[in-house]
Amino acid sequence: MPCKKRSLLISTVSTVILAGLSAAAWASTASTDSGDTAWLLTSTALVLFMTIPGLALFYAGLVRSRNVLSVLMQCFVLVSAVSILWIVVGYSLAFSDGGIGGLIGGLGNAFLSEVTVDSVAGTIPESVFVVFQLTFAAITPALIVGGFAERMNFAAMLVFCLLWTLFAYIPVAHWVWGGGWLAELGVMDFAGGAVVHVNAGVAALVAAIVLGRRRGFPQTAMLPHNMTMTVTGAAMLWVGWFGFNAGSSVAADGVAGMAMLVTHISAAAGALMWMVVEWVRHGKPNALGVVTGMVAGLGTITPASGFVGPMGALIIGASAGFICYWATQLIKQKFVIDDSLDVFPVHGVGGALGMLLTSVFVSAGLGGAGLPDGVSMGGQFVVQVIAVVATAAWSALVSYIALRLSGRVAPLRVSVEEELEGLDLVNHEERGYNL
């Protein structure tokens, strides 16, 4: 039975990863696989490419021209700052033993003190695993930028995002991927539906509420200043996502191959579904709609990507396009929350949807890799709900406190006049365009 074989493979892979990360003694005697290593080196580059330039351009095109640099700058600086945080304590707290049971890892690997040229994680050099995981840590706070875009003060943004990464991203990464309590429960989050997308989506929503609306929202139209940039960035995200999801197999194997296939299917289905909904509802197919549906499809397949089959991916992608569209209408128009670039409805809702649907489409009968022995679909569903709720609640709490703390260090948002002038000049004394 090919399905059983794949499910066995998945559990073997994850066991190997966890063992490799936690047991240094074991790691030193293991050897690396050159194929796996080559694919993870490639995936790491792809995931970094998602944030800069992919996400940065995607977001930058969506804001008004006076804020274009602020968004590019925030993404770029977050990649740099989170990278340093990751090597100082982040990697250790997420992936080491010796912390607080199941909640957070230890500090034994702070400053990567135990990572050498010979250390191994699973079948790849640990150095590669460190930087692969670093790119995930970097994109997650960069996703939040879309929630507070066009009004948050740069200094407060930096403090907030670093606090959030330390106290929200890193713990949740430990819970799910570092052998923490959700991993013990048997959660299925292949590439970060909860860890990345629910986590960042909820943080963006909380930030949007705490900061308040942009001046003029919702009466004034705040039109994207450069849709070409946005579509370009979105296309880069699609390409980069192959590294994100297929790389999360941490091996160049059949699971990686299937993850790439289902990722692609879901992106395509999400794009088309969003296009159809807008076409039917508003009379025109719309470029921003297509790329947003694609991102929704990608975010939603993320937790499922190592577990489901092609037909599961088709349904997951299509439901992402449909549900994330309506979530966007609900947040922006019904609740009038100014989550500027719709991070919560696309990433938060999509990530949660994907987490829940994983428990359905993992089933061997529906073309998935199969549930572990003794686990029912209902049982897995409950575990997935617990993971989503716990992640959302923790992220919301940390976001709120981190925003209040960063508001003490520097004003959270710029003044009304400065908002009109634009963050590029006010925060950076530069202009995106000198035409």
Added chain:
Amino acid sequence: MKLVTAIIKPFKLDDVRDALAEVGIKGMTVTEVKGFGRQKGHTELYRGAEYVVDFVPKVKLEVAVDSAIVEQVIEAIVGASRTDKIGDGKIFVYDVDRIIRIRTGEVDQDAL
């Protein structure tokens, strides 16, 4: 001397330029502008939210002419830019007190 200012649909600019050349106009100033009249704006759609954009792109064309040919100029502009659809634009005619060509110092009719 008159200054004829016409607000027209952007895609009609080339036709208007040719028509004006035929009546002997040797220079003009063209500006991309935005505004609205009876045509009102148009709607734009971003992630399911429809926005009414009040200001429609137009081209503003300014040409200083001898009073004797002002009717011909108006006819040329109207003839070349009319589509019979809402939003064709407007023409304003002003009196001009003085004209000076900077390079030579020529004035009024000589400077046209």
